[in-house]
Amino acid sequence: MEEDLDCPLCMEEMDITDRHLKPCHCGYQICVWCWHQVMENAAKENTEGRCPACRTPYDKDKVVGTRLSCSELEFTASKRKSHKAKSKTQEGRKHLSNVRVVQRNLVYIVGFPVNFADEEMLERRDFFGQYGKILKVAVSRQHSHNGPTASVYVTFVRDDDAVKCINAIDGCIFEGKLLRACFGTNKYCNSWLKNLPCNxxxxxxxxxEGPDEDSYTKEEMIAKYGKYVSILTIFRLH
Ligand SMILES: [Zn+2]
Ligand SMILES: [Zn+2]
Ligand SMILES: [Zn+2]
Known part of the structure; x- marks a missing residue:
């Protein structure tokens, strides 16, 4: 069974179509919807859509490794887009389902060596526990052309400890891998969105509801940052 894989830009789970989209040789995958946004924004400004990870221009005609042609991709993307846009107009908290909030006690680390990606070990005081009390460590594994790496999500009790951790980790080399760290983003609880108690x-x-200045819709994230930087660089401290 394949592990769950989330799109690094919009944090949505990648479906079959998304997984088949291999837009760049570097192995960095994004979902069809985000790929479409990147290409659309670039077209509007008469520039090339680029891979958010390695900045290589995307070649529309040579989307690496997809079984679908680009016109099919665009069709899928526009279908999904209108589907998502519709949900905005629904009542209650529904409009927030599309919103991501920067979570200032959550540290997101990429490029982690997979043989160290063990939740229990990482929580210990000789690892991330040294920066402060931890609520949760979560790990997800990916495969890139550099071999397998892991992304690590560390939720601290205190925001200050997350800042300490980011300052210490971002840009350092661990077991020969360059680590990148930034604040993570979170989404709203499904029960809460439906005005139901979360059990x-x-x-x-x-x-x-998170503060406005920390809230972004996926569209805003990509319109603002999609062309030039990956989400990893957006909330980096330095
Ligand atoms: Zn996406
Ligand atoms: Zn790339
Ligand atoms: Zn909940």
């Missing part, structure tokens, strides 16, 4: 005591999704 999961371990639920780490948001149950309060």
């Amino acid at each position: 999961n005591p371990d639920c780490l999704y948001l149950h309060d």
